[in-house]
Structure formats: C-alpha cells, structure tokens
Amino acid sequence: MNDLSGFSVLPRLRVVLAGLAMVALTAPASAAPAAKDGRTEAPIAFLYDLTSDAVLFAKQPDLPSPPASMATLMTTELTFRALEAGSLKETDTFRISEDAWRRGGAPSRGSAMFAKLNSQVAVSDLLRGMIVQSGGDAAITLAAGIAGSEPAFADLMNARAQELGLARSRFRNATGLPDPEQVMTARDISRLAAHLIRAYPERYALFAEPEFTWNKIAQRNRNPLLSDYPGADGLKTGYTADSGYGLVGSARRDGRRLIVVLNGLESSKARAEEARKLLDWGFSAFETKRLFDAGETVAEARVFGGATRHVPLAADAAVDVLTPKNDDARVIARVVYDGPLTAPVRKGDRIGVLRVWRGEMLTVETPLRAAEDVGEGGLGRRAVDGAMELVGDWIHQVVARI
Structure with a gap:
C-alpha cells in the first residue's frame, strides 16, 4: 500500500x-486536534457522525474489552440477515431449551425475556425479547435455532464480523455473558451499529420500541436515551462486573445522525449522563466543511x-x-x-x-x-x-x- x-x-x-x-x-x-480525554468520564468512548462518515471523538477506541449485552448486536445482525435472505421467517418458532432457560432465563437472575421452559416462541417475539428486554434466553434460543447450537452460532458471528470489518472483535456466545475471549472495541461496536442502521432501516425500528410484554411480564427498554433524549432511536445497553456499564446509542437531529459508544462506567446513571453529554456536544459544537x-x-x-x-x-x-x-x-x-x-x-x-x-x-x-x-x-x-x-x-x- x-x-x-x-x-x-x-x-x-x-x-x-x-x-x-x-x-x-x-x-x-x-x-x-483529537478531543481531550476530559470530555467524558468513560474509560472507553467513541462518537461517530453517520451522516458525514466522520469520527468526532475517540478515547481508547481500539481497546478490546468485554461488550456485555452489546454483543447481541451481532446476534441481531445475523437474525436480520437470515430474515432478509428468506432462510428464516418472523413466524418461525424455536423452543426454549433448558440451557436457554437456565443460563439466560428466570433462573439466571440476569436480564431475561422470562420465556417458559420448553415453550415455542416466534422469531419476531424472540427479537423483541432480546432487543427490548435484553433477554439472554431469547438470544440463546435464536442462536441455537439458527445454527443448531450456540457455539456454532458464535462461529457465524466471528465470520460475519470479519466480513463487516470488525477486525478486533471476537465472539464466544450470543448473549455477551462473561467470557475472557469475548471482546469488542468501541470502534467495532459503532461500525456494527452503523451497518444495522444502513442495511436494515425497517427492522432497525425495533430498537426504538419503548417496552415489550411477554409471559404477562412488561419490561421497559433499558436504553435510557429513548425516554428523554430528543431524536434517540437505539440501540443497546450492557453491564457485567467485568465490563462495567456500557451503551451504544444513536440519535437524529437537524439532518444528522450520531452514534455514541461508551464502556467501563461505574453506574447506570453515569452511563446515561455521559452519553447525553457527548451527543449534545457532537450536535452543537461542529460545522461541516466540504473538501470535495x-x-x-x-x-x-x-x-x-x-x-x-x-x-x-x-x-x-x-x-x-x-x-x-x-x-x-x-x-x-x-x-x-x-x-x-x-x-x-x-x-x-x-x-x-x-x-x-x-x-x-x-x-x-x-x-x-x-x-x-x-x-x-x-x-x-x-x-x-x-x-x-x-x-x-x-x-x-x-x-x-x-
């Protein structure tokens, strides 16, 4: 080169x-020059203008770190892709296995769709259970239903990551549950979010749904931007003890769309505040210069x-x-x-x-x-x-x- x-x-x-x-x-x-680290308290941060294809802020953007539930963006991408290809239909149903129920459902005491053991659930509902409710049971069930097993699905995730240019991301499961070998970078998460927005504009609307009810349990979308940030319409939060509090969000304003990625924060409150702060700065502090x-x-x-x-x-x-x-x-x-x-x-x-x-x-x-x-x-x-x-x-x- x-x-x-x-x-x-x-x-x-x-x-x-x-x-x-x-x-x-x-x-x-x-x-x-590059924005100062003091602009956000987040150890890892990335702000990208999708409209102008421009990076506005970067703080350790290429540091591989645990993505927590933000890893389900890749699970979502593969599901959307199968739906677009016609190899999967929204009305297809998959069984909630004991593995999905125990590791990702009610017994896990983590984020769950609360699907019943051995119940048959439609793909459209599993998607909402994963995206809106952050259900591990939904993610595991989609992975096994599409690829036969979660490890086989992880292989598909890694192959697709390479196709999309996510060079420093590695997947071992469909949920983002802790695994020392499962990592993503803020830049890769932003790139994956941008791909979802561009490639699946109609299906992307799922990320903006404010709540979803399954098994008579109503849960609100965990993305704090959806409720109080003008123009916000996605995407995903994440938390594990290893990753800290993270978020990938997107918002539109005045003809521009920004994507913000944060990880490693100490509280959900800090996550929400830092995301709003970076988005506000990105929308207000820049002007466009035409080069060509x-x-x-x-x-x-x-x-x-x-x-x-x-x-x-x-x-x-x-x-x-x-x-x-x-x-x-x-x-x-x-x-x-x-x-x-x-x-x-x-x-x-x-x-x-x-x-x-x-x-x-x-x-x-x-x-x-x-x-x-x-x-x-x-x-x-x-x-x-x-x-x-x-x-x-x-x-x-x-x-x-x-």
Missing part, C-alpha cells in the same frame, strides 16, 4: 512530493503502460469533514492505493482510499474510484514506462542495501 503519486495541483489539496511514488496531501483547512464535491477529482494515480500517464480519482459521494467551530488547526488528507496501476483501467474501478485526519484523529475514510477509462498505450509508451519501473525497482533495492 503506497501513498499516492501525483504531480499536479489538485482542488483544495496541495500535492507535496515525498519521494518516488509517495506524496502527502495537506490542506490548510479548519480543524481540531461528488465526482470532483480528488487526486491522480500514475498508470504504467496507459494511453495517458494518470487517471483521475473521485469519491462515490461528496467528501465532508466536521470540524469544531472557531478552531484553526489543520486537516491532513492522504490518498493510499495498491500500486503501481497497470493499464487498462476501467471507470469505476476501486483504486484506493482517501483518509482525512483532524489533528491526530482519523475522521474520514472513503474509497476512491477511477473517474475515467485509461486504455493501453502504444508500444513506445509501454516500453518507456517499463524502463522507468525497472529503474525505480533498482533504486529501491540500492536504498534497501544501504
């Missing part, structure tokens, strides 16, 4: 040659053996960065790609990624695609480019020996 080589001045980004096939793209735009319009050339990548020497790169959509108001720090942007590119290049081919830092915080990461076709050049052009590549390889080998 190399920094992009480009030799022309691009809109709003100054290209600085840093060596053979390497440049840094730097923009003197309004920005700010949709379709605008972000950079140019060198093409070997092409009819032209460079191909323009553009993002799929407009690239915005959120910056704290009245701050004059810099935004740093870098284009990274696997190279060198070899002709032919097709319009729409994914070439690399644009990464934007606000101070030391990576806030935006978006793919870049070829904005036009580049066909193969003539024999002379290919010969010259081939010779340049050989010289470049020789220089790199000499430098390596030194």
